[in-house]
Amino acid sequence: MKITTFNANSIRARLPILLKWLQENNPDVLAVQETKVRDEEFPHSEIEDAGYNVVFCGEKSYNGVAFLTKNKPKTVSFGMGDDEGESNTRLGHISIGGVEIINTYVPQGRELESNYFQFKLNWLKRLREYFDKTFSSAKKKVVWVGDLNVAPTPQDVHDPKRIWPHVCFCQDVIDAFEDVRAFGFEDVFRKHLPENGTFTFWDYRVKNALQRGLGWRIDHILATPPLAVKSVSCSVDTEPRTWEKPSDHTFVTAKFDL
């Protein structure tokens, strides 16, 4: 099973080229974040015509998550069940092929001193509670993917000394992330891509960031042990950077031998 995560920064702006990428790469599941569109305007017909099933939950202008899948998911839900704090447009959950897949767009946090950063920390705390109440244990086959807006180690940013502290790279956010991870997730990305300088995001606003290696690893693929042991590879595809309407995020893919 091939699972890919992609922050689209508008599914409508990326759609023509995204569909081409799907045909060429053929993942079983594409988890998308920042669709930035209301459900009634979501371009589902184009995706279905391309041979993919699609489920989504969005809002006007911001947030929004979706799953594009080759087969129809067995179950689909959005949000953490608390119906508050933007959980519905930041968390999707499907069950497919015997695997549970959680797709999250974690709040960015804006500034360390802001209420938005506290919201981010609390959102991660709620996410841990969601895993606890949804799954009996990490013996279940669970994958957690998405734009997590956390660089959990110094290796995950290009200049740790200069960047520390940042809403995506500071002790509070790393602690919050680690608390969620401690549910029982293993870092499938790092297992297969241990080299320094392997990133998933390069800021639009930094001139030639990709060429200069000024990236971050904030898009993740993690899995519980019974699934992590079956992971065979992971890759980052920077092709969206070359698109007519480039994206600052990349396609991050993991393959599982199931």
Place this chain on the structure above:
DNA sequence: ATGGTGGACAATCCA
């Protein structure tokens, strides 16, 4: 240098 670019959407907000 308090910038830069890109998306949504219609003046700014968000990343």
